[in-house]
Amino acid sequence: MKSNFRLLATCLLTLGCAVIVVPGMAAGSYPDHPIRLIVTSAPGSGLDLVARAIGPDLGAALKQSIVVENKAGAAGIPGTRDIVASKADGYTLGLVSSNHAINPSAHVSLPYDTIKDITPVTIIGTVPVVLTVPKSSPFRTLRDLLAAAKAKPGAINFGSSGPGSALDIAGLMLEKKAHIKLMHIPYRGGNALTTDLMSGQVQTAFLAISTAEAQIKAGTIRALAVSTLERLPSLPNVPTLNESGVAGYHYVPWIGLIGPAGLPASITKLLQAKVHQVIGLKKVKAQFAVQGFNPSGTSPQEFLTTLKSEMASTQELMGNPGLARNDGQARTDARANKQAAR
Structure with missing residues (x-):
């Protein structure tokens, strides 16, 4: 039977015909x-560090090299555009973050469809965030902060790594669930935000655990609460937002592996299995622990469900597409006016 198939394939190729491989085949x-x-x-x-952590072992598991290529900027949109424009053969994959779910609400238009133009493979893991204040802050607990924010709406400023970033979404969710209003100060990334937080120029901010933990333990900033439903093992004395008076608060940014739309099911399944194998390795877990990254390893369907759910919740928080960008500019102007008045 096999020899007959080979003979048929040879004849077809000799006649100039294409041998079509149906998606989903082995x-x-x-x-x-x-x-x-x-x-x-x-x-x-953080995204890059995850790629470097899993790359060598994922390559070994697949018996091929993994060539990491950074395509930064614009909340991951340029890189995602390149991923979705690639051939769906498994030789171009991509790492995306929670920004992938946020971008449809943060931008008027995108050069791709967030759901239809990708094949979700797996959420590799999650990165908890921590609500923090400077060490000089009068707020000792989250309840202190909430009481002050309710007494004077908009008087307390809140920093993030940019309009429509995961840290901005964490803040918007806090405003909504706690029924408070903060003055947003957006930054172009997390480094400047952390510096201004430590110096007291920013009164409060959510930070990724990978950024916050060292500063918290060094005493340069104070942790008020974590975004997870349970306390973090690395910060056992820091309560969750949920137990500190913000009922139902739960927001944990993620990092996931995707391919272009139409990636064959057999390849998707293989990649999912190999990634799960790699993130279970002791040495990879140790690298993740240093970053405060929690391995997950979802199925493609679970990844898709999470993506759709977060797109819907983000839309509810941010309103019309482009609102975050416009609001961010207004907030930036407000900060400039405040500094000029000093």
Whole structure:
């Protein structure tokens, strides 16, 4: 039977016909050459560190090299555009963050469809965020902060790594669930935000645990609450927002692996299995622990469900597309006016 199939294929090729492989068929020899992994953020970012942590072992598991390529800027949109424009053969994949779910609400238009133009493979893991204040802050607990914010709406400023960023969404969710209003101060990234928070120029901000933990333990900033439903093992004395008076608060940004739309099911399943194998390795877990990154390993369907759910909740928080960008500019202007008045 096999010899007859080979003979038929040879005859078809000789006649100039194409042998069509139907999506969903066995992956065959995949992968038989290096895989390009597009990281939709800059070198040294949390996304990049995850890629570097899993890359070597994922390559070993697939018996091929993983070539990491950073495509940073614009909340991951340029990198995602390159991923979705690639051939759906498993040789171009990408790492995206929670920004992928936020972008439809933060931008008037995107050069791709957030759901239809991708194949979700797996959420690799999550990064809890921590609500923090400077060490000089009069707020000792989250309840102190909430009481002050309710007494004088808009008087307390709140920093984030940019309009429509995961840290901005964390703040918007706090405003909504706690029924308070803060003055948003957006930054172009997390480094400047952390610096201004430590110096007291920013009164409060959510920070990724990977950024916050060292500063909290060094005493340069104070943690009021964590965004998870349960306390973090690394910060056991820091309560959750949920137990500190903000009922139902739960927001944990994620990092996931995607491919272009139409990625064959056999390849998707193989990639999911190999990623799960790699994130279970002791040495990879140790690297993740340093970053405060919690391995997850969802199924493609679970990833899709999470993506759709977060798109809907973000839309509810931010309103019409483009609102975050316009609001961010207004908030930036407000900060400039405040500084000029000093």
